Amino acid sequence: MSNLAIETLSLGRSFGSNIAVGGVDIAVRKGEIYGFLGPNGAGKSTTVRMLCTLLRPTSGAAKVAGFDVIDTPEKVRLRIGVAMQEAALDDKQSGREILEFQGRLFGLDAKTRRERVEKAIHLADIGDSIDDWVRTYSGGMKRRLDLAASLVHDPQVLFLDEPTTGLDPISRVRVWEEVRRLNRENGVTVFLTTQYLEEADELADRVGIIDRGRIVEEGTPTELKRAVGSDLIVVELSGDIERAAEIARSLRDVSEVTAGSNGLAISTNDAAALISTVAVAFNQHGISANSLTIRTPSLDDVFLRATGHRLSTESVQ
Numbered sequence: 001m002s003n004l005a006i007e008t009l010s011l012g013r014s015f016g017s018n019i020a021v022g023g024v025d026i027a028v029r030k031g032e033i034y035g036f037l038g039p040n041g042a043g044k045s046t047t048v049r050m051l052c053t054l055l056r057p058t059s060g061a062a063k064v065a066g067f068d069v070i071d072t073p074e075k076v077r078l079r080i081g082v083a084m085q086e087a088a089l090d091d092k093q094s095g096r097e098i099l100e101f102q103g104r105l106f107g108l109d110a111k112t113r114r115e116r117v118e119k120a121i122h123l124a125d126i127g128d129s130i131d132d133w134v135r136t137y138s139g140g141m142k143r144r145l146d147l148a149a150s151l152v153h154d155p156q157v158l159f160l161d162e163p164t165t166g167l168d169p170i171s172r173v174r175v176w177e178e179v180r181r182l183n184r185e186n187g188v189t190v191f192l193t194t195q196y197l198e199e200a201d202e203l204a205d206r207v208g209i210i211d212r213g214r215i216v217e218e219g220t221p222t223e224l225k226r227a228v229g230s231d232l233i234v235v236e237l238s239g240d241i242e243r244a245a246e247i248a249r250s251l252r253d254v255s256e257v258t259a260g261s262n263g264l265a266i267s268t269n270d271a272a273a274l275i276s277t278v279a280v281a282f283n284q285h286g287i288s289a290n291s292l293t294i295r296t297p298s299l300d301d302v303f304l305r306a307t308g309h310r311l312s313t314e315s316v317q
């Protein structure tokens with residue numbers, strides 16, 4: 001038996017001339033939490049939908065829980081749980097009805113169903129509202145219900161498509177804790193997509209960074225960040241960024257310079273020692289920086305290095 005829960009080979013999907021996913025190779029071990037990190041339109045949901053047998057690939061192949069998604073979709077479906085980005089919940093059912101329906105759909109006997117639904121109700125954590133119509137629920141309640149519903153049949157592999165988008169910080173941390181617990185206690189393999197750097201950093205054993213349908217980096221968060229360098233000097237500037245990058249590259253003790261749309265990221269082993277050298281060099285060449293700051297690399301720096309642009313729009317260069 002393979003020790004892989006998810007395995008893809010050049011898996012791709014086009015919509016007409018638009019290549020949503022351009023042939024990705026992914027190998028997720030059993031028991032792993034794999035984070036699929038990328039911006040809007042990168043191809044995250046399309047990948048998840050192919051792995052969950054909701055969408056047919058136009059190229060390549062994939063196996064989930066040991067079964068081919070194209071040849072044996074029903075075998076895959078029995079073994080996976082899915083909480084999609086847009087929770088598809090029937091407004092005119094109560095939370096409890098949705099959970100029970102899920103149990104029946106997967107053919108659980110009455111006793112098991114009762115136990116699992118009780119557990120799921122506890123997990124959804126929506127109190128007495130569990131008997132109200134779903135249409136009265138907040139976005140956060142719907143997301144938690146959807147997550148709980150995806151677990152009723154005790155899946156081996158859980159797919160979560162942006163599980164915390166739109167949640168407040170407290171609900172977000174609660175989802176993280178639940179994902180960790182399921183993974184640790186039940187050994188569930190988790191494939192989770194996210195646009196949030198902290199989420200990938202916090203939760204994932206390994207991260208694949210996807211941009212424009214391609215995986216541009218993959219590794220543990222620590223490995224990926226270490227590859228950027230031990231320290232970063234972040235320079236915000238509006239002038240000639242390429243020229244500033246050239247000047248920075250010519251300095252001693254600079255390991256790497258990445259130019260982005262509003263400045264530079266300079267990797268070095270000792271930013272505190274280098275920062276004044278950078279400031280003086282820019283000054284001598286008439287380059288005026290808006291700010292120079294020191295920090296340790298984040299996954300956003302990994303993203304910038306791999307793609308030339310930042311993932312988070314709010315972060316400074």
Ligand SMILES: Nc1ncnc2c1ncn2[C@@H]1O[C@H](COP(=O)(O)OP(=O)(O)OP(=O)(O)O)[C@@H](O)[C@H]1O
Pocket residue numbers: 015018019020021038039040041042043044045046047085195
């Ligand atoms: N059913 C579809 N028909 C046509 N194009 C599609 C369809 N689904 C996705 N696409 C296109 O495929 C590309 C990838 O979309 P996808 O939904 O996989 O991105 P994503 O990474 O999940 O983005 P987001 O973070 O916004 O959810 C986009 O260009 C999108 O417009």
Ligand SMILES: [Mg+2]
Pocket residue numbers: 044045046085161
């Ligand atoms: Mg999506």
